[in-house]
Amino acid sequence: MQIELIDTFLDLIETRSFNRSAERLGLTQSTISGRVVALEQALGARLFTRSRAGTQLTTEGLKFEPHARLLRQEWMMARRAVTDSGTAALTLRIGIQNDLVPAHLGALIAAFRALLPQAALYVEPDYSTQMCADLVTGALDFAILFTPKPQPDLYFDSLPDIPYRLISTDTANLSAITPERYVCANFSPAFETAHRQHLPHLSAAPLSVGQSSAVALLLTHLGGSGYVMESHARDLVAAGGFQMVTDAPVIRQPVYAAMHLRNRTGTTHKRMAEAARRRLQAGGAR
Template identity: 55%
Template sequence: MQLELLETFLDLAETRSFHRTAERLGITQSTVSTRIRSLEALLGRPLLRRSRAGSELTPEGLRFELHARALRRDWAEAVAAVQAGGPEGQALRIAYQHDLSGGTMGEGQSGAGRWIAEIRALMPAARIYIEADYSNQMCADLVAGALDLALLFTPKPHPDLHFETLGEIGYVMISTEAGRLAEVAPQRYILANYSPAFAAAHSALLPELSVAPVSSGQSAVVADLLAALGGTAYLRRETALRLCTEGRARRVADAPEIPQPVFAATHLRNRHRGIYRRLISRLRASFG
């Protein structure tokens, strides 16, 4: 399909006037008509209905308009990717587990901010989009092509995905009222459920605390609950130590630290691409 057919159709969908579209595109009205007829012939359906009051989209035209906009956007992204000047100039879409933001990779420094600095050092011309999400959704987005790289807690096996271990982060138990496990009140315990692996480890180590009145899957929410309600909870090590240093909680001395593995995920087709190998190697070093 020729791009000018899409452009003409989308402009006409906006102006609802063959005369106005011809003026805007710098072509004749007969050319506008010819392009629309060609597009309708390709699709086998009428897209526009002309009347003395102007033009309006048919039901088929209304349905096609959404796809036409997506096709035009995809084409623009493809052109930008080709003209960017190699892999270092590409657009890179990255997602990371919610709990990996804010201090994960260094005291007082945002995890996401540090990763961006690492990636920018490797790919100074890249256009980077970054967001926080959950493992299942990130895996689905990688398969669909909506993401290029994901940092996650729970790999979801799929024949088109490749996973590598980057390292791990630790979670420690802190409390506003208890200094040892024997002093932790189950009814005042805030249960963290950061991932299936974390939940399984927690259940094996502390079965008596694996049922609680309040629970959450995000470290920031658990920290807010602890501040508002008091009690005891597991938080990411950096967050926990900061709260202890500030005097807002204390570490439960004999509670075990629970490690959480972190994985990098990419589409299988990118597994051996040089830029991805360098990115994953740099991220692995940061976690190490």
């Protein structure tokens, strides 16, 4: 069976539209239709019904969906199993939230290498949405991320959260900070919600960015105030030029270990999640 048929089937479940799936996959609508027909012929069952309300799964389609997800995952694992990885016993692809890279990447990978000395590791810094998508398809085996995206194929394990502190080139007092001299951090929906609750008057600042290192870079060049990861904040204050805004709330960012649902009880993935938990605790998280 061609894996493209499975990919098309699963994409249609999300879009409920032949036109939308054609756009997302970069194909013509006739190609999408042809793939569905080929899959239905191979299975001997109709998988979708089409109406003005959109494309809906039939009873047979609903039954086939979990098998399709497993087939896609198995295919990706099979492709990677035959890929040359030198003398390594296995290859693991690991995603990590971009914002965690400067403070935690080195220690995390050192911990994983000590834990899995026979494994070849491929590491990809990225954002939560893409990492969740890659875990679903099997392009990633394990990820550490900020925002879990609910998917029937994914499992999330809470890790120690990360504290962020407000620093400033101008003042140590929260009341003196104005939106015009503020870089609004937007690291995740959870962080944005907490920020809006604590500091509604600064949430509409004209300058916003989604990475701690980018906030620090803008503050270094432009001056002003903004939230950065606590470890980074202490380094910047110690180096001079910045003050800790001591009366500002500490905002904590939730962190999660993410993996495919089928790996949630696997020894390797459980040990990796525990290693990540220890590292974040040692790195100054909660």
